[in-house]
Amino acid sequence: MILRAILWRGVLLAALWCLLTEGRVDSWGLGVASAVLALAASLILLPPGSIRFSLAGLAVFLVYFINQSLRAGVRVALLALRPRLNIHPGIEPVSLRMPVGVGRVILVNTLNLLPGTLVVDLAANHLYLHTLDIGGSIEEEVRVAELRIAKMLGLDLDDEP
Amino acid sequence: MTDLGMVLEVFLFINLLVALLKVTRGPTHADRMLAALLFGTTGVALLLLLAHTEGEPALVDIALALAVLAVIAGAAFAQRAWRGKWEGNEHS
Amino acid sequence: MSIPELLSASFLLIGAAFFLVGTIGLLRFPDVYTRLHALTKVDNLGLGFTVLGLVIQAPDALAALKLVLVWLLALLASATGNFLIIRRAFDKGIAPWMAQERENDP
Numbered sequence: 613m614i615l616r617a618i619l620w621r622g623v624l625l626a627a628l629w630c631l632l633t634e635g636r637v638d639s640w641g642l643g644v645a646s647a648v649l650a651l652a653a654s655l656i657l658l659p660p661g662s663i664r665f666s667l668a669g670l671a672v673f674l675v676y677f678i679n680q681s682l683r684a685g686v687r688v689a690l691l692a693l694r695p696r697l698n699i700h701p702g703i704e705p706v707s708l709r710m711p712v713g714v715g716r717v718i719l720v721n722t723l724n725l726l727p728g729t730l731v732v733d734l735a736a737n738h739l740y741l742h743t744l745d746i747g748g749s750i751e752e753e754v755r756v757a758e759l760r761i762a763k764m765l766g767l768d769l770d771d772e773p
Numbered sequence: 774m775t776d777l778g779m780v781l782e783v784f785l786f787i788n789l790l791v792a793l794l795k796v797t798r799g800p801t802h803a804d805r806m807l808a809a810l811l812f813g814t815t816g817v818a819l820l821l822l823l824a825h826t827e828g829e830p831a832l833v834d835i836a837l838a839l840a841v842l843a844v845i846a847g848a849a850f851a852q853r854a855w856r857g858k859w860e861g862n863e864h865s
Numbered sequence: 866m867s868i869p870e871l872l873s874a875s876f877l878l879i880g881a882a883f884f885l886v887g888t889i890g891l892l893r894f895p896d897v898y899t900r901l902h903a904l905t906k907v908d909n910l911g912l913g914f915t916v917l918g919l920v921i922q923a924p925d926a927l928a929a930l931k932l933v934l935v936w937l938l939a940l941l942a943s944a945t946g947n948f949l950i951i952r953r954a955f956d957k958g959i960a961p962w963m964a965q966e967r968e969n970d971p
Contacts, residue, residue: 628934631927631934681906681913682910684906685883685910687906689907691890692893697894697895699894699899701896701898702961703961720948721948722944724905725906725909730905731951731952732898732951733956742961784884784885795892796891796900803951804897806950807950809946810901810904810943810950813942813943814887814912815884815908818880818915821932822877825919825922830928837935840939841942843942844942844945844946847949850949850950851950
């Protein structure tokens, strides 16, 4: 289990180094050293076994993410271009079912790129979201994002609070 | 094609300049910190364009470093630099 | 101009347009929270389209993948940096601009 994780991450990091150097081999010593250090850091920060990464889940998530960030950008762009600024910003609390850990980090980053939401604070099982239009369908958006990320990482969501 | 690239570079540069002038005027410290994020997006785009039009692939590496530095600057700012007074009344 | 060149040029132009709108939002939005909306969402699309335009013209697959990597990293960087800044601003009690204040508008 742990060996498998080390192997996978090592291959991934080595591939990353190849990408960064665009396939040049003259600095492979530095590459190996960096990959080992990065591997050690990754094992400390994200111990193996905490997630069950799913490639299919990743694909679904990526499509969802790109689609949503396009929507987000276009929406905010349109708001910025209106001759009279017509925004109703505010802060809303939304309950959270994502367990503490890497899932939450990804959720916060995703929500920051979603249409109309910015995470301003994170409590034990609540998010405080700043929105450009208060009273929208923020709750559902968060639920969808949670579900997609949980599928990708093989995490179980907590019960509805 | 290179002409378009150069026009876009000048355009992005002016964009970055205007945005930077705006955020440095505040009014809060958080506004000023947006400068780091600006380098992380507009700055990176500008460098990538330059790498292409100038045929200088090393600039891609610089763009990569700039993106990473933008987060580190933001984190350092949030953790350390922005100590002290409550800024509740500074907003207007 | 060949078709890939045309496609690449249009993506680059769309990217630049998003950057322009992002700056307009930055200038017009009333407080640091709303300005962050403009910066993270719109500018990231600007960068996304710029990268897309350049990927089409990349000399080889590795160079193209590297450009995508830069974009992913910048995306992660901006989402993370933005969360750290905004949480700190909220902590420090910078009040968000509320819609009610608009009533003094002409």
